[in-house]
Amino acid sequence: MKVRDLHAWGVHGVDLDIRKGEILGIAGLVGSGKSRAFRAIFGLNEILRGQVTFQGEDLTGARPETLIRKGVFYLPSDRKTEGLVLGATARENIALSMLERKEARGAFGFRSPSKLRGMTDEVGRRVDLNQAFLDRFVSKLSGGNQQKVLFGKGMSSEREVYILDEPTVGVDMGARAAIYRLIRQIAEAGKAVVVISSDLLEVMNLSHRLLVFANGRITAELSGQEIEEQAILSHFFQHERLSA
Amino acid sequence: MTTKVDQASVTQKSRSLSGGILVDLFVRLGVLPFFLVIALVVFTLASSKFLTVENVTNVARQSVYLILVSLGQMLPLVTGGFDISVGTTIAMTSVVSATAMVWVTSIWPEAIWLAVTVGVLAGLGAALVIGAVNGVGVARFGVSPFIMTLGVQSVGAGVALFITGGVPIENLPYSFGDFFGFGIVWGVPVPVLIAALAAIVVWVLMNRMRTGARLYAVGGNIKAANLSGINTRRTLFLAYVICALLASVAGILLTARVESGETNLGGTIALESIAACVIAGVSLRGGIGRVESVIIGGFFIVLVENGMNILQIGSYMQMVLLGSLLILAVIIDQFRYRLLVGER
Numbered sequence: 326m327k328v329r330d331l332h333a334w335g336v337h338g339v340d341l342d343i344r345k346g347e348i349l350g351i352a353g354l355v356g357s358g359k360s361r362a363f364r365a366i367f368g369l370n371e372i373l374r375g376q377v378t379f380q381g382e383d384l385t386g387a388r389p390e391t392l393i394r395k396g397v398f399y400l401p402s403d404r405k406t407e408g409l410v411l412g413a414t415a416r417e418n419i420a421l422s423m424l425e426r427k428e429a430r431g432a433f434g435f436r437s438p439s440k441l442r443g444m445t446d447e448v449g450r451r452v453d454l455n456q457a458f459l460d461r462f463v464s465k466l467s468g469g470n471q472q473k474v475l476f477g478k479g480m481s482s483e484r485e486v487y488i489l490d491e492p493t494v495g496v497d498m499g500a501r502a503a504i505y506r507l508i509r510q511i512a513e514a515g516k517a518v519v520v521i522s523s524d525l526l527e528v529m530n531l532s533h534r535l536l537v538f539a540n541g542r543i544t545a546e547l548s549g550q551e552i553e554e555q556a557i558l559s560h561f562f563q564h565e566r567l568s569a
Numbered sequence: 570m571t572t573k574v575d576q577a578s579v580t581q582k583s584r585s586l587s588g589g590i591l592v593d594l595f596v597r598l599g600v601l602p603f604f605l606v607i608a609l610v611v612f613t614l615a616s617s618k619f620l621t622v623e624n625v626t627n628v629a630r631q632s633v634y635l636i637l638v639s640l641g642q643m644l645p646l647v648t649g650g651f652d653i654s655v656g657t658t659i660a661m662t663s664v665v666s667a668t669a670m671v672w673v674t675s676i677w678p679e680a681i682w683l684a685v686t687v688g689v690l691a692g693l694g695a696a697l698v699i700g701a702v703n704g705v706g707v708a709r710f711g712v713s714p715f716i717m718t719l720g721v722q723s724v725g726a727g728v729a730l731f732i733t734g735g736v737p738i739e740n741l742p743y744s745f746g747d748f749f750g751f752g753i754v755w756g757v758p759v760p761v762l763i764a765a766l767a768a769i770v771v772w773v774l775m776n777r778m779r780t781g782a783r784l785y786a787v788g789g790n791i792k793a794a795n796l797s798g799i800n801t802r803r804t805l806f807l808a809y810v811i812c813a814l815l816a817s818v819a820g821i822l823l824t825a826r827v828e829s830g831e832t833n834l835g836g837t838i839a840l841e842s843i844a845a846c847v848i849a850g851v852s853l854r855g856g857i858g859r860v861e862s863v864i865i866g867g868f869f870i871v872l873v874e875n876g877m878n879i880l881q882i883g884s885y886m887q888m889v890l891l892g893s894l895l896i897l898a899v900i901i902d903q904f905r906y907r908l909l910v911g912e913r
Contacts, residue, residue: 369795388800389795389796389798390795390798390799390800393796393797393798394798399796401792401796406790406792407790407792407793407796408793408796409790409793410785410786410789410790410793410794410856411789411790411910412789412852412854412856412857412906412909412910413785413786413789413856417785418793420782421782421786421793421794421797421799422797422798424779424782424783424797424798424799425779425798435773435777435778436776436777436778436779436781436782462909462910464909464910478797
C-alpha cells in the first residue's frame with residue numbers, strides 16, 4: 326500500500342509505504358495526527374488531497390467496506406464504541422466478518438450456522454480465545470478477551486494489510502503478550518502490519534520500521550538500530566523546535 | 570446443625586436457580602412470556618368467554634394484520650430506528666390499489682383478475698415509494714427515524730386524502746374481497762396463509778441470510794458494522810423498504826376485508842406494532858429481536874384488546890392501557906439491556 330501527499334483533517338502531506346511481512350510502527354504524542362492519517366486511509370475520515378493506492382489500484386476516498394473487500398483490516402482504538410457489537414456474543418461478532426465467505430454458506434446460499442460455528446471455533450483457537458467464551462456476550466468478557474475477539478474479526482478472512490490502532494489499550498499483561506505473539510505471527514505469514522501506539526516501549530519492541538508523527542506530519546523514519554527511545558522522543562518535539 | 574446448613578444452602582441454591590432461569594428467560598425473550606401469562610390469567614378469571622377455542626381462533630385471525638405490520642416494524646427497530654408511517658403506508662396502499670382496480674375495471678369490465686393484479690401491484694408500488702423515501706432520508710441524509718417517518722406519515726395521509734377527497738373508493742371487484750378478504754385455501758383463511766408465508770420469509774431473512782446479520786449488526790453498533798465491511802446505508806434503506814412492503818401487504822388484506830379503499834385504515838397500527846415488537850423483546854436500542862417473539866407479540870396485543878372488549882372496557886380506556894403497556898415494556902427493556910450488556 327502506498328500513500329502519497331495525504332492531506333486530511335489534522336494531517337498535512339503524509340507519504341508512506343506499507344510493506345508485506347513488515348511491522349510498521351507509528352509513534353507520536355496524542356493529537357500528532359497518527360490515528361487520523363490511518364482513519365483517512367481506511368475511509369473513516371475525509372481525504373482532502375493526496376492518493377492511496379493498494380495493489381496498483383487507486384483507493385483514495387474509498388469507503389471502509391471497499392477496503393475490507395480488498396483485504397485491509399482496521400482495528401479501532403476504542404473497541405467498545407467502534408469495534409464490537411456489545412449485545413452480541415463473541416462468536417456473532419467474529420462471524421460478522423465472515424458474512425461474505427462462501428464457505429459459510431449452506432443450501433441455497435443461506436448462512437449455515439453449523440459451518441459458521443466450525444469457522445468461528447477455528448478463529449477462536451487461532452487468537453487463543455477460550456472456547457467457552459465464544460458463546461458469551463462480548464460485553465461480559467475482559468478487555469483482553471474483547472481485544473482477541475477483534476483480532477478474530479481480522480483473522481476471519483484473507484487479509485493483506487492489518488492496521489492496528491492501539492492494539493493493547495486497556496489490556497492486562499497476559500493478554501498483551503498473546504496479542505504481541507499474534508501480531509508477529511501475522512507479519513511472519515507475509516502480511517503487512519501497521520501498529521499505531523502511544524506506548525513507546527510497545528511500538529519500539531514490535532516494529533521493524535518506525536514512523537514518528539508530530540503535528541500531522543511524519544518527522545522521522547527509523548529502522549533497525551535507529552529505533553531507540555531518545556531518538557524517537559527528540560523527533561516527537563522536532564517540529565515544535567523547528568517552528569519556534 | 571450441618572444438616573440445617575445444608576438444607577438452607579440447598580434451598581438458597583434452588584431459589585437462585587429458579588431465579589436464574591427467570592432472569593435468563595427475561596434476558597433472552599424479554600417481558601412477553603410474563604405479560605402473556607398475566608393477561609391469560611387475568612382475562613380467564615374475569616370472563617369465562619375468554620379462554621375458549623372459538624375466541625382464541627378469532628383472536629388469531631384478527632391478529633394477522635398486526636402481525637404482518639409488526640414483522641415489518643421489527644426491521645427498522647432492529648436497526649435502532651422505527652417507522653411511524655406504517656399506518657399511512659396501509660392507507661396509501663388501500664387508496665392506490667382501490668383506485669387502480671376501479672380504473673382497470675372501468676376500461677376492461679371482464680378482466681377481473683387483471684384489475685386485481687394491477688391493483689395489488691399498484692398498492693405495493695405506492696408502499697415501495699414510501700419505504701424508499703423513508704430509507705433515503707434515514708440512511709443517506711441521516712435524518713432521525715422519528716422525524717423522517719413522522720413527516721412521511723403526514724405527507725402520505727395528505728396525499729391519500731387528496732386522492733379520495735376523504736370518500737371511500739367502492740365498487741371493487743368482488744373476487745378481490747372474496748379471495749384476499751374471506752377466501753379459504755386448504756382449509757386455512759387466505760390472510761392467515763399470507764401472514765404465515767410472510768413470517769417464514771422474514772424468519773429466513775433474519776436468521777439465514779446475510780441481510781439479517783447485517784440488520785442486527787447495524788442496530789447493535791453501526792460503527793462496528795461499518796468496520797466489519799457492512800454497507801450500513803444500504804442495510805438501513807432495505808429495512809425501511811421491507812417494512813413498508815409488509816405494511817402494504819396488510820393494507821391489501823384490510824382493503825379486501827372492508828371491500829373499499831379507505832384513508833382511515835391502519836390509524837393506530839404504528840403504536841400497536843411498536844408495542845407488539847417491544848413487548849416481544851425487540852430492543853428500542855437496536856440489535857436485538859426475534860421473529861418468533863414478534864409473532865406472539867402481535868397476537869398478544871390483539872388478545873389484550875379482545876380481553877378488554879369482552880370485559881366491556883371502553884375504547885378510550887383501551888387506548889390508555891395500550892399506551893401504558895408500551896411505556897412499561899420500554900422501561901423494562903432498559904433493565905433487560907443493562908442485564909445483557911452489563912452497563913448502567
